[in-house]
Amino acid sequence: MIPPLDLVPLPAVLPLAVAAAMLTAAHFLPARVPDAVAMLTALAVAAIAAVLAADSAQSGMLVYWFGGWTPRPGVVLGIGFGVDSASAGIAAFIGLLFAATIVFAWGYFDEVHAHFHVLMLLFLGAMEGFCLTRDLFNLFVWFEVMSVAAFALTAYHLERPSLVGALNFTVTNSLASFMMLAGIGLIYARVGALDFQALSTAVARQGADPVTIGAFCLLAAALMIKAAIVPFHFWLSDAHAVAPSPVCVIFSGAMVAVGLFALAKLAFWVFAGSAEARFLVRDCFMALGGTTAILGALMAWGQRHLKRMLAFSTIAHLGIMLAGVAALSSTGLAGLFVYIVGHGLVKGSLFMLAGVLLATRASIDELELRGLGRGLGPAGIAMTVAGLLLGGAPWGVLDAGMRLIGAAARGGTGVAVEAAIVFAAALTGGAVLRATGRIFLGLGSKPDPAEVEVPTEAEQKEADRPLWLMMTPCVALLVLALLPGHLAAKAGLAAAAGFGHEGLASAAGITAVKLSEAPPIAATLLAIAIAAFDLARDRLPPLLYRSTDRAAGPLFRGLGVLHSGLVGDYVAWICLGLGGFALALAFG
Amino acid sequence: MSVLPWLVAAWLFAIGVYGIVTSRNFIHLIGCLSVCQSSTYVLLLSIGYRWGGVVPVFYDQPVGTPAVDPVVQALVLTDIVVGATIAALLLAMVIQVGRKDDTLDPQRLRPLVREGRR
Amino acid sequence: MRPRLVIAALGGLGLLPAIWKIALAMPAFGEPTGAYGPVVNRLGPPLRHVSNMVGAVNFDFRGLDTLGEELMLVAAVTGTVLLLRGIRGEDLSARPATAGLPVVKRAESTILVSRLLGPLVLLFGFYMAMHGMTTPGGGFQGGVALASGLLLLYVGDGYRAWRTLMRSPLLAAVEGGGALLFALAGFLPMVDGKAYMENVLPLGNIRDVFSGGLMLVENGGVALAVAGGFAMLFLEFLEETRAIDGEDRG
Numbered sequence: 001m002i003p004p005l006d007l008v009p010l011p012a013v014l015p016l017a018v019a020a021a022m023l024t025a026a027h028f029l030p031a032r033v034p035d036a037v038a039m040l041t042a043l044a045v046a047a048i049a050a051v052l053a054a055d056s057a058q059s060g061m062l063v064y065w066f067g068g069w070t071p072r073p074g075v076v077l078g079i080g081f082g083v084d085s086a087s088a089g090i091a092a093f094i095g096l097l098f099a100a101t102i103v104f105a106w107g108y109f110d111e112v113h114a115h116f117h118v119l120m121l122l123f124l125g126a127m128e129g130f131c132l133t134r135d136l137f138n139l140f141v142w143f144e145v146m147s148v149a150a151f152a153l154t155a156y157h158l159e160r161p162s163l164v165g166a167l168n169f170t171v172t173n174s175l176a177s178f179m180m181l182a183g184i185g186l187i188y189a190r191v192g193a194l195d196f197q198a199l200s201t202a203v204a205r206q207g208a209d210p211v212t213i214g215a216f217c218l219l220a221a222a223l224m225i226k227a228a229i230v231p232f233h234f235w236l237s238d239a240h241a242v243a244p245s246p247v248c249v250i251f252s253g254a255m256v257a258v259g260l261f262a263l264a265k266l267a268f269w270v271f272a273g274s275a276e277a278r279f280l281v282r283d284c285f286m287a288l289g290g291t292t293a294i295l296g297a298l299m300a301w302g303q304r305h306l307k308r309m310l311a312f313s314t315i316a317h318l319g320i321m322l323a324g325v326a327a328l329s330s331t332g333l334a335g336l337f338v339y340i341v342g343h344g345l346v347k348g349s350l351f352m353l354a355g356v357l358l359a360t361r362a363s364i365d366e367l368e369l370r371g372l373g374r375g376l377g378p379a380g381i382a383m384t385v386a387g388l389l390l391g392g393a394p395w396g397v398l399d400a401g402m403r404l405i406g407a408a409a410r411g412g413t414g415v416a417v418e419a420a421i422v423f424a425a426a427l428t429g430g431a432v433l434r435a436t437g438r439i440f441l442g443l444g445s446k447p448d449p450a451e452v453e454v455p456t457e458a459e460q461k462e463a464d465r466p467l468w469l470m471m472t473p474c475v476a477l478l479v480l481a482l483l484p485g486h487l488a489a490k491a492g493l494a495a496a497a498g499f500g501h502e503g504l505a506s507a508a509g510i511t512a513v514k515l516s517e518a519p520p521i522a523a524t525l526l527a528i529a530i531a532a533f534d535l536a537r538d539r540l541p542p543l544l545y546r547s548t549d550r551a552a553g554p555l556f557r558g559l560g561v562l563h564s565g566l567v568g569d570y571v572a573w574i575c576l577g578l579g580g581f582a583l584a585l586a587f588g
Numbered sequence: 589m590s591v592l593p594w595l596v597a598a599w600l601f602a603i604g605v606y607g608i609v610t611s612r613n614f615i616h617l618i619g620c621l622s623v624c625q626s627s628t629y630v631l632l633l634s635i636g637y638r639w640g641g642v643v644p645v646f647y648d649q650p651v652g653t654p655a656v657d658p659v660v661q662a663l664v665l666t667d668i669v670v671g672a673t674i675a676a677l678l679l680a681m682v683i684q685v686g687r688k689d690d691t692l693d694p695q696r697l698r699p700l701v702r703e704g705r706r
Numbered sequence: 707m708r709p710r711l712v713i714a715a716l717g718g719l720g721l722l723p724a725i726w727k728i729a730l731a732m733p734a735f736g737e738p739t740g741a742y743g744p745v746v747n748r749l750g751p752p753l754r755h756v757s758n759m760v761g762a763v764n765f766d767f768r769g770l771d772t773l774g775e776e777l778m779l780v781a782a783v784t785g786t787v788l789l790l791r792g793i794r795g796e797d798l799s800a801r802p803a804t805a806g807l808p809v810v811k812r813a814e815s816t817i818l819v820s821r822l823l824g825p826l827v828l829l830f831g832f833y834m835a836m837h838g839m840t841t842p843g844g845g846f847q848g849g850v851a852l853a854s855g856l857l858l859l860y861v862g863d864g865y866r867a868w869r870t871l872m873r874s875p876l877l878a879a880v881e882g883g884g885a886l887l888f889a890l891a892g893f894l895p896m897v898d899g900k901a902y903m904e905n906v907l908p909l910g911n912i913r914d915v916f917s918g919g920l921m922l923v924e925n926g927g928v929a930l931a932v933a934g935g936f937a938m939l940f941l942e943f944l945e946e947t948r949a950i951d952g953e954d955r956g
Contacts, residue, residue, distance in 0.1 A: 009892075009902040016777050017889035023780065023882030027875040066770045068895075068904035075741045077749070079770045115788045122781045129774065137663055141774035144670050148778050151677050152785020155684070158792040163685045164697045167614065167678065174621055174674050175605075181628045181667060182601070188660070189635040189733055192740010210731040214724065565698035567617070568609045568707075572714035575605060579720025586723065590736075594729040602718065609714050610707065636743060639736035644747055644759035647841055647913055651751045657743030658750075658759035662768060665760070665846060666775045673782030676939055680789040683946060695707075 004055040008064035008081050011045045011052075011091050012132060012142075015125035019118045026114045032107070034114040038121055039102040045128060046095030053088035060084075060498060063134070076195035082134035086337050086495035090261060091131045093341045094254045096480075097348055098124045100473035104352050105246035107465055109156075116153075123149040123250065130258055134196040136187070136270070139262060140180050143226070147173050150255060154243040162242035168567045169239035172232075175574060176225035183218030186211050196270050196500075204273025213276045217581045219266055220280070221574070227259035229322055230292040231573040231580075233315050237299070238565060240311035245355025248307060252314040252351060253344035257321060264325045264336055269500035276585060278328060284584050286326035286409070290417045292319025293424035299563065301431045301530070302556045304366040306354045309435065310347065313390065313428035317343050320405055320421050327408035333499060334492035335404030342398030342488070345481035346389045350432065352474040353383050357439070359465060366435045371442030378471050380440030385478055387436055387531075391429015392422065392523030400485030402523075403515040404492065418519065425523040430530030437535045444535040489515070593634035600627035614682045614692040618675060625671050629664055636660035755909040756839040756918045764844065765921040765928075769903045772924070773892065776885050776931050783881060783935040787874075790942045803948035806865025820862025827855035835929040839918040845925040849932025856937050860944060868944065877938040884930025891923040 018041045022034060056062050062083040065071075069078025102120065109116035126145035133139050151173070155166035188194060190211045191202035206212055221232065228236035236256065240248050271277035296316030303309035321343070324336035356379050358364050361372045373380055389398050402425060409417040437443040537545060562569075600623055607620030636657030642649055644658035686692060733739050750762040764772045828851075835848025860868040895904040907919035916922060 006896065006899070009896075013773070013889060013892065013902060016773065017886060017893070019777070020780065020882050020885035020889055023784065024879050024886055026878055026882070065901060066903050067766055068901040069767060072745065072749075075745045077742075077745065077767050079768055115784050118784050119781060119788075122777055122784075125777070126774070129770075137666075137768070138771055138774070141666060141771050141778070144673075145774050145778045145781060148673050148677065148781045148785065151674075152781065152788055155681055155789055156792075158684055158789065160685070160688050160697070163681050163688075167681050167685070167694075170674065170678055170681070171608065171617065171621060175608075175624060177670065178601070178624050178628050181663075182597075182631055184663075185628065185631045185635055185660075186728065186732075188740065188742075189738070192738070192742045194742070210724070210727040214728040217724075566710075567694050568611060569710050569713075571605060571608045572710040572717070575609075575714045575717030575721075577717070579717030582724035583720045590734050591729040591732070593735050594732050595725075598725045598729070605714070609710060634735060636738060637736055638738055643842065644743075645757055645840075645842055646747075646751050646759070647757040652748065655747050655759070657738055657740070658746055658763050659743045659768075661760045662763035662771070665764065666771055669775045669779055669846070673778055676782050676786045677789070680786045680942075684789060684792070 004052055005062055005064060007048050007052060008062055008083055008132070009066065011049050011095070012081075012125050012129035014048075015041050015045060015121040015128070019121035019125065022114050022121065023118050026118070029114060034117040035102060035106050038117040039099050041121060042095050042098035042102060042124060044095075045124065046092045046099060049088050049092035049095055049128070052083050053085045053092055056083050056088055057085040057494060057498070071195070071198075076193060076198050079133070079135040079138045080195060081132045082196065083132055084495070084498050084500070085491075086499050087131045089491070089495060090258070090337065090340060091128050093344060094127050094131070094258070095124070097250065097253050097344055097477075100348065100477055101246045101249045104249065104355065104470055104473045105244075106469055108244070108246060116156075119149045119153055120250075123153070127254060127258060131261065136184050136194045136196065136199065138194075140177065140184060143180065143222075143262075144177050146255065147177065147226075150247075150251065153247045154239050156244050156247065157242065159242070164565070165238040165242040168565070168570060169235045171567050172225055172235040172570050172574065175571065176222040179218045179225075179578075180222035183215040183222065186218065187215035190215070196265065199270045200272060203271055206274070208276060212271075212274055213280075213585060216266065216271050216274065216277045216280070217578065217585070220263060220285075221578050221581065223259045223263045223266070224288075224322075224577075225574065227256050227263065227318050227322070228292075228315050229288055229318060230295055230315075231577045233292065233296070233318075234563060234570040234573060236315055237308055237311040237563065240314065241305060241308040245307070245351055245358060248310070248351040248354075249348040252310065253348035256314065256318060257340040257344060260318065260321050260325060260336065261340060263322075264333060265500070267325055267328065268333065272500075279588055280581065280585060281326050282328050283588065284581065285322055286413055286417060289319045289322035289326055290420040292316065292322060293420045294319075295559070297424040297427035298555070299559055301427050302559070303431070306357065306364045306366055306369075306435060307351070309366075309431055310350055310354060313431065314347060316424040316428050317347070317390075320402065320424060323409045323417050323421065324401075324405040327405070327411065329408050329411060330493065330496040331404055331411070332408030334489065334496040335401050335406075335408055337401075337495050338397060338488045338492040339401030339405060342389075342396065342401045342481060345477045346386050346398050349382060349474045349477040349481070350386045350390070352470065352477070353379055353386070356467070356470050356474070359470065360467065366438055369439045370444065370446070371439070373440035374442070376440065376467070378467075378475070380436060382471070382474055382478055383432065383436045383440065385482075387429050387432035388524060388527070389429075389478075389481060390425065390432055391527030392425035392520045393429075394517065394520040394524070396482040396485050397488045398481060399520050400489040400492070400515075402520065403485075404489060406519050407515055422519050422523045422526070426526035426530060429523070429527035430534075433527060433531035434534045437531060445538045593630065597627045597631040597634070600624070600630060612693050612695060614685065614694060614697075615679075617694065618678045618682070621678070622671060622675065625667070628667055632660045632664050632667065751912055754905065754918060754921070755912045756921065757913055758839055758841060758844070760842070761838045761844050761918075761921065761925070765838075765918070765924045766903075766905055769892070769924065772928065773888055773903075776888055776928055779932065779935050780881060780885050783938050786939055787942050790945065802866070802869030806944070806947045812862075812864070817862045820858045824855055824858040824862065827858060828852060831855055831933070835925070836915060838925045839921055840913055840915060845928030846932050849929045850936055852929070852933040853936030853940065857940050860940070865944065865947060872937060872941050874938065874941060877934050877941060880934030881931050881938055882934075884927045884932070884934060886927075887930065888924050888927035891920055891927060894920070
C-alpha cells in the first residue's frame, strides 16, 4: 500500500505526463484511443484525489515538498502542495467532471490528431495543481496553463463569434495574469517568500502596509476576472456562448469556480492577518457578490440563446459563491465548497443538454427550438430537474450549498444579500424552466417569423453522436447532484474546519448552523412562477405584460449596451473595478 | 530615485491599458498587451536588484559574493514564456479573423451582439 | 469610445494615489530584504554542485514551475496548431505545397549570410542548452536559439527547402517527447520512495558541464520541447505563406 503522502503530486503531474505522451504518439494512435486514455486518466485522478481527501479529513493537511525541499529554518526553498480535504475534494470533483465530459464528447473531436485530448489533459492537470498548491507563484503557473488551454479550446469552431469570443477571453484573462504577477511581485518584495504559510505569518506580523494590501487587491482582482465577478465578468458570456459544449461544461462547471476557491485560500489563509484585506472581503466583496448575482440573473433571464443564458446564469451563481467567501465565516466557506460541487454538477449537465440540442436539432435558439424537443423525452426530464435544482429546489448538493451561504450571509450583513441569492436562484432557474417548457412541450407564444432569424450567425452544428452516449454522463451528473444534501453540508463543514494551515476550527459554532427551509422553497416557487408567467404570454391579459415590458424594457436595453462585446470596454471596466478597490480602501 | 522603478512599471502598465482601451486594430492591441506585460518584467527584476550585486552565476566568482536575487530571474523566465504563448495564440486567432473579415477593428467585430428578448 | 475612456479614467484616478502610496512604501530599490534569494545563492552551489543559480531555481528548487511552464508552451503550440490548421485541414498541412508565396526576392547576400549563420546559430543553441548549469543559458534559451537557427533555413532557401526538412509528426514527437522526458525525470526518484523531482542522480563537480544530476535530464527535456515547439509554431505560421497550387484547390 502506497502511503497517501506519496500520491500527492499525481493528480497534477499524471495528466501532464499522459498529455505529453499522447502528443508524442499522436500521429500513430488509432481513433478512440485518445478518448479512452483521457477518460481513464481523469478517473484515476478523481480516485487519487478522493483517497487524499479521505486521508486529509482524518489526519489534517498533507504537506508535500517537491524536490524534497523541506523548509529550512526561516525560509521555504521549494514548492509545496498542501492538501486539505476541501482542496482534495474539489480536485476529485474536477477529475470526475472531466471524465464525464470526455464521455460526453466521445467522437466529437475526431478530425485533429488527439489535439483536443492533449489540451483537455493539460487543462485537467493545471486545475488539479491550482487546487492543491500552496505556493503563490506556482498558483500563477497553473492559472496560466489553465488559461492557455482554455483560450485555444474556446476558439475551436473558428467561426467569427467564437474567434472574437476567444480574443476577448484571452485579452482580459491575460491582463488578469499580469495583474496576478504584479501582485506576486509586490508581496515578494515585502516578505521575500512565496509559500502560503510563510506569507501568512509575515502578513500577520506586518500590520497595515500599502504594499501588502496592494498585492491583495491585484491578486483578488485577477482571480475575480477569472471568476467573472462584476465588473470583471464581461468576457464570460462571450466565451461560454461560443465554445464547444463539452468545453463549456468544464468552463462553467469548474474553471471559473476554482478562481473563487483560490480567492478563499488568499482570504482565509494568506491574508487572514491583514485587517484591510478582511475589510475589503467582508464589506466590498459581499456587495459585489450580491450585485453579480442580481445582474447575472437578469441577463440570463433576458437571453434566448441557450448557451448565453447558461453563461449568465453561471455569472449569477458565481456571485452567490462570492458571498460565501465574503462572509468570512466557516459556514460561508463550507457553503462555498458545497456550492462549487453542486453548481458544477447541475451546470455541467445543463451545458450537456444544450450540446444535445445543438447536435440533434442543430439550433441553440430558444424560440427556434420551440416544440422541437418532442422525441427527446429523457433530455426534457433532465432539463426540468436541472432547472428546478438551479432554481433552489430543496433537494441535493446545490441546495445544501445555497442554504449554508444564505445562513452565512444573513449572519454577515442581514437579509439583503440572502434576498439577492434567492432572487438570483429563482430567476436563473425560471429561465431554464421557461426554455424547457418551450422546447420540450411547445408552450409559449409562437415566435414572430421575422424575429426568428435574428440572434446569431449560423450556429455551428455540433457533431451528432448517439443520444444515449450524450445522455449518460448528463444523467450521471444529475444523480450525483441529487445525493443527500445534509451529508454534503456535513462534509463541507468538516472541510471548512480543516481549511488552510491551522484550520478554522477555532472559528467555532460550526456544528450549530441553523439551515432554514424557507428560502429554497420561496426560490423554487418563484422560479416556477417566472417560467409560467413568461410562457403564458398568449393566455393572460396583455395589460399585465405591457406594464412589465415597459418597466423591464429600458433596463434590458441598458444592460445590453453594457455587454457590448467590445474588449476595449471590458478592459475599461477592469480599470474601474481596480480603482474602486483602491477608493474603498482609502475611504473605508 | 528609489521610487522610479516602481513608477516606471506602473506607467508601462497604464499606457498598455490605454492602448488596449483605445485600440482599433487587433494586432496593435496584442502589442499593447505586451507593453502591459513588460511592466511585470520591470517590476520583478527591480525587486531582485541589489546595488553592486553580481550575476547569480558563481562560475568566476566565489560563492558568497553578493549577487542579485536568482528567484525573480527564474520567475521572469516563466513570465517570458507566458508572453510568447499568449502572443502565438492571439496572433493565430487574428489570422483566422482576418481570413473571414476584411477588418481587424475590435469595434466592428462583435460576438453575438444581438440579444433579442425572449 | 468616449464613455469607455471616461470609465477607464475614473478607474485610473482612483488608482493614482494608491500607486503613489505603494511606490513610497516599497522596500528601497537595490536593497532587497527577502531571505529567499540570498539563501538560494548561498546553498545552491554546495548542495547541488552547479554554478548557475537561475538554472538551479528553474530545475531544482522550483522545478515544478518549470514543468508547468513547459506544458504551458505545449498547450499554446497545440492550440495554435489547432487554430491555424482548422481551415487548411489536417491533410493539407501534413503535405508541403509545391511552393510558397513569393514574398520578396531574396538577395544573393541574404542567402549567403543565412547559410553561413544557420549552422553557427544551431551550434550556439546547442552550446547554450548544454551549459545551462554552469553559465547563463539553459534548455529554454538554447531551445529557442535552435529553433531560430532552423528558421534561417527559410530565410535563406525559402519555403520548399524548409518544408522538405520540417515534418510536423517529427516536430510533435520532439516537442511531446521533451516534455515527457521532463515529467518522467520527476517520477524517477519516486521509484525509490523520494519526492517528485528530488535530485537523486550523481551531482558531478561544480563548473563541470555535466554537473547537476537530475537537472541535466530535465534541462535536456526542456531543450527538446522548446526547440520542437517553436519549430512547430514557425511551421504552422509559415504554412500561411503557402501558394495555392492546382492540387490544393480540389
